[in-house]
Amino acid sequence: MSVLIVIPARYASTRYPGKPLVALTGADGRARTLIQRSWEAAMQVSGVDRVVVSTDDDRIRSVAEGFGAEVVMTSEACRNGTERCAEAHEVLGVRYDIVVNLQGDAPLTPHWFVESLIAGLLADPEADIATPVLRCDGRALKGFIEDRRHGRVGGTTAVFGKGNRALYFSKEVIPFTGRQYSDDEPTPVFHHVGVYAYRPAALAAYPGWPTGPLEALEGLEQLRFLEQGRPVLCVEVEARGRHFWELNNPEDVPRIEAMLRHMNMN
Template identity: 55%
Template structure:
């Protein structure tokens, strides 16, 4: 199953302009950009045949080539990372059977998370889109709740059926937890913004217009659901590993603290 990992990266971000080129200091005091750290992490995935940065920005492209990354140039009007991956995938030779969208701000993603998605797709040819979810523990849920209290954009929750097929994704905390149902535990799953697509599904995505749910939530994966397309949620265990993403300026200190704690240079 020929697999390509694409890392979509754009310079013009409303929340964090120039984010891919933001520098993060590691355990030894060495500063590397977000995009370089994400590329280095993606290259640790054993099942990947090709790792490519997909961007529309010459500054990002030049920087990526300086540390040895392959780059695919895309149009500037891509609405999200999935559209950018769809454009970049057609330029790859050989054409991949599966494309992994490795979010450029998810530099702490453990490689085994992507391995699990690829295993699920090998085992079930009917899965055309797979994405990881993590059951929230008390610490993760508290962080999620604090993000919402502050009105910041951050974590995403996932709701799915007994077979793992996604029902909905939201920037709100779903499901709502009634006080009289506390004994049922905490059925909140945090979505990790990584996707594995079969190339056919990725190609179709670019032909669909964005629907109202995608536009309201700002979540690209909802386009698949709004068009009746299956998205498989794969529960992963992180063993306490942090999954912070660089979404806002004030996320940088806590990510740098994790880099130091994990000894990542």
């Protein structure tokens, strides 16, 4: 089995232009760009044959090559990270058994999230795509609700049914719980972790599918699979004491830097 990790990164983000090149300061006081920290996270995953950064921007390419990453240039026409992964896989000209999309805004992704994801997809031959979900405790759920109360797009939540098949993903907090939870109490809300593992055939087909109304409304690329009736596997992962958050907005920078310091991550 061969595994490719692609880190899609674009400069022209609607919500946060230039996001991949934002500097994040770790516990040692040194600043490294978001794209470098995401690449370092990818390099810690075991059982992976190749890691590439995929971008359409020369500024990102220059920075990524400067810290030692392999870069695959892809088209400005890619509408999201999944389309960029599909193009990168095609450009490389080598067919991998599994292609992982480790998005360039998730530098806190632990290696075991990705390893569990790959194992989950291998164990479920009927799934076209797998993605990790992390059960929220009360503290995390309060953070989600607070972000939405202030009009910020925070983390994405997921609901799934029998066989851990995804039912829906949303930037709203779902399901509705109607009660308060203590900080360390498990809740029925699952944080969707922005990592994907695809089977090559489904990934290659994805750019040819139309953007559906749910994907357009939510701005969530994985909904295209659901709108096409394709099975999406949710793999529950364990935090093991680690904090996790994606960099979605400028307001997330101090939150992620605080997490880096808390975990003593340089």
